[in-house]
Amino acid sequence: MTTTLNLDLGERSYPIEVGTGLLGQSETLLHRVAGRQVAIVTNSVVGSHYAAALERQIDAVAAQRITVVLPDGEAAKSWETLDRVFTALLEARFDRSALIVALGGGVVGDMAGFAAAIYQRGIEWFQIPTTLLAMVDSSVGGKTGINHPAGKNMLGAFHQPLGVLADLDVLATLPARELSAGLAEVIKHGAIADAQYLDAIERDLPKLLGGDWSAMGAVVSRSCEIKAAVVAADEREGGLRAILNFGHTFGHAIEAELGYGVWLHGEAVGAGMVMAAELSCRVDGLDRAHAQRLRALIAAAGLPVEAPAWPLETWLRRMSSDKKAQAGNPKFVRIPRLGEAVVGRVPSDDLAATVAATATLLQLPGGLGYIGPFPHPQTRPQ
Amino acid sequence: MTTTLNLDLGERSYPIEVGTGLLGQSETLLHRVAGRQVAIVTNSVVGSHYAAALERQIDAVAAQRITVVLPDGEAAKSWETLDRVFTALLEARFDRSALIVALGGGVVGDMAGFAAAIYQRGIEWFQIPTTLLAMVDSSVGGKTGINHPAGKNMLGAFHQPLGVLADLDVLATLPARELSAGLAEVIKHGAIADAQYLDAIERDLPKLLGGDWSAMGAVVSRSCEIKAAVVAADEREGGLRAILNFGHTFGHAIEAELGYGVWLHGEAVGAGMVMAAELSCRVDGLDRAHAQRLRALIAAAGLPVEAPAWPLETWLRRMSSDKKAQAGNPKFVRIPRLGEAVVGRVPSDDLAATVAATATLLQLPGGLGYIGPFPHPQTRPQ
The missing domain is CATH 3.40.50.1970 (Rossmann fold)
Structure with missing residues (x-):
């Protein structure tokens, strides 16, 4: 079909x-x-x-x-x-x-x-x-x-x-780890634009992870529709299109600091969305139960939900060189509620508290923040 | 002003x-x-x-x-x-x-x-x-x-x-040789789009060559207007814009065969326009007196009016790799009258006769076609 x-x-x-x-x-x-x-x-x-x-x-x-x-x-x-x-x-x-x-x-x-x-x-x-x-x-x-x-x-x-x-x-x-990485963007589309779609992703997640191409076809179509609607409204990335960067400002910092390819892009976006949801709770009053639900969905999709525990300065340095930034002062996409997004600068206190609360993944022997590949649930040693 | x-x-x-x-x-x-x-x-x-x-x-x-x-x-x-x-x-x-x-x-x-x-x-x-x-x-x-x-x-x-x-x-x-090279495009604008402008260029040529910036300002403005009108009608070079290539299919072949930079682009276009005018006489009935007038203006501007005397095969090979060509079969811009242009393929006999009539510049000691820089009238040894 x-x-x-x-x-x-x-x-x-x-x-x-x-x-x-x-x-x-x-x-x-x-x-x-x-x-x-x-x-x-x-x-x-x-x-x-x-x-x-x-x-x-x-x-x-x-x-x-x-x-x-x-x-x-x-x-x-x-x-x-x-x-x-x-x-x-x-x-x-x-x-x-x-x-x-x-x-x-x-x-x-x-x-x-x-x-x-x-x-x-x-x-x-x-x-x-x-x-x-x-x-x-x-x-x-x-x-x-x-x-x-x-x-x-x-x-x-x-x-x-x-x-x-x-x-x-x-x-x-497609390797399971890359399928999960793709689901990060699918979850993002629900989070920024369509709460009902997020419900459907939660419901169908076992099918999506299990190779049900009918369920997958529906997800590919709906995600393309959502992205298409945003792009159609803002082809050259002047404004609205920025909402597609939900989880990406944090995610790009993770990719850059770990070294590109250590985590897949979708994995970095997974942890980045957890951070962006935390920021949304603090700045925009996102319901904590909804942030928790999003976190659980990201984890169930086989993606990391904790970012490496780097100091705040590391985050700030990496985020200010994100190319969506205007001369060093980054904007963040947040979700006041599931299915709605806003974009703008945030108070530095809220950013610091977000990093403290979510960038907590320590290297397993112990030390200055996780530095290895993300261990995917399907390939992780038991 | x-x-x-x-x-x-x-x-x-x-x-x-x-x-x-x-x-x-x-x-x-x-x-x-x-x-x-x-x-x-x-x-x-x-x-x-x-x-x-x-x-x-x-x-x-x-x-x-x-x-x-x-x-x-x-x-x-x-x-x-x-x-x-x-x-x-x-x-x-x-x-x-x-x-x-x-x-x-x-x-x-x-x-x-x-x-x-x-x-x-x-x-x-x-x-x-x-x-x-x-x-x-x-x-x-x-x-x-x-x-x-x-x-x-x-x-x-x-x-x-x-x-x-x-x-x-x-x-x-700007060196005199480069000023002349720029005038090649100015003359081209008159030839393809505005016979009255061509009259004005003929009349003002001594001023243009002599550093009269008032005359030059008028020429820069009018040439920009003509090119702007063509570009505005065809920004992505789908059709009409091709008329700006008058003299350029031949000119590019000269540049490529001599080695880029031996003749300036405008010099190659000068000789290329003489060839394109000859082709226009044969294919489109351009009045020979008008072709002769164009040739005289090009020469007076300090530009070559003869192309190197290469064999027809050399021309065909160089012109079929021109990137404006569709898979090896080049189109030519011609002028049925001064100030009007058409674009399309031409009978191969007419092309051969044009090359025979205009690609006649021999290396000065003698041999297989001119291969040195064009000797500009102001810097040529007397």
């Missing part, structure tokens, strides 16, 4: 198709690749599982097709790796009417989309996300980019794809 | 201020830098002449100001050099509300504009062109970018500036 949403961005609107079997057969995709020069951009892991099916579909109708395989992992999100895409496109003499198809998770989508944004001043692209996180987060909104040695995601562009295929079949090979 | 044009691109509209003394004092600029983090991006040659005046003006009102000095010349238009801008912005902790001010010719404008297009997914920029070519060409239209080892201008973005200052005073230090 396939559901198609439409992300309404005026002349840059595009469809998001959610279903199964789409890699092998999708009218949406076929229509867009027919007769064109097409470059599939993927990574070595995803490519080995899924490139062949997609290549067969594309080769049936495209004028020319190349596949560019990038290394797996966040370290690949560099200019040096991106340049392999440009070199391949230029060697194949791809012109301005060529199309890039991104097949992979967030890193591949960010890089392939950015390559499309700047190749010959912009060509079209199509996105096939292969992680839950990429389906519910980076597939909506057109953010693309790479890291700079001096900062993550510091170079990029807003470049909307022609369309998105979320083929749920690919989640079968 | 200052003239301000408005380039009408909807929400991306911007003013172009043409006059004298603007580096030291411009309300348009002051208004946009006040209270902000500002990075002047310039090169070593232009910076040594003009950065100090601009810095004084900006420092009076900006919150923070840095100056990034890039090497001079086309070889600097690389990712490696662009990265110096990003490193400087990140070291100074410039955020998404920062502004880049480009002070220089086409290379600086292309690089600074592209840096602004992708720094933190896009920040604002302001352009201060310091060559005639940059004033009448790259200051209008928002094209930015860098070269790739496999092709010129292959990476870039459309990113409109907040505004443009064309301070005619800076033309006083």
